Amino acid sequence: MKKENEKHSIYTSRGKLKASPADSIKTIDEINLIKNYFLDRKEYRNYALFILGISTAYRAGDILRLKFKNLFDENGNWRKEIVLIEEKTGKRRSMEITETIKNAVNLYIENEGGCYFDDYIFKSRKGGNSPLSVPSACKIFKEMAKNLNLNYHCSTHFLRKTFAYWFLQIHKNDATALATLQEILNHSSSQITLKYCGLAKEKQQNMARKVSELW
DSSP states (O other), X not given: OHHHHHHHSSBOTTSOBOOOOOOOOOOHHHHHHHHHHHHHTTOHHHHHHHHHHXXXXXXXXXXXXXXXXXTBOTTSOBOSEEEEXXXXXXXXXXXXXXXXXXXXXXXXXXXXXXXXXXXXXXXXXXXXXOBOOHHXXXXXXXXXXXXXTOOSOOSTHHHHHHHHHHHHHHTTTOXXXXXXXXXXXXXXXXXXXXXXXXXXXXXXXXXXXXXXXXX
């Protein structure tokens, strides 16, 4: 009974307030605002991380484990897709390396003065070939949201959720879109997928608003 109560509580078992779930970015203007924020500050690593995150829906932990050899073959040519084993699920998942991803990564490489095949793409600034940590990436995005006065909770999961939200927005007239997104995200049900990308809550709010407008 205690565990069930903890599950629905806003506090952890240690009495601390639980972190708010990440939000998806719901306007293109705000996405462009974030892109320009990193570009204007010449934070090309963080810009590439943002683009790769909202373009692939990989979890932050999986993205930060990527090395340049996951993007390029031994001859320095772009691979067609990123293939990895998800850390959380243990499942193999591949996503196309789009022109948008290539442009962001190329910009990053050019400003870094090149790259090595076995280097992590998103390296820590502490030196050596060590990847940026998830908490450090989370701090970067939370600081960005604060500086831009964005009314979103931008933990690293907001990248994946933003992909999910816009996937369904773009393909809203495709009856197979929800099932396809569910498969991409490796969710067990379509209801979980709808709730995950924020559309279920959005629908509830819109329906409730129409009732309120009657009065």
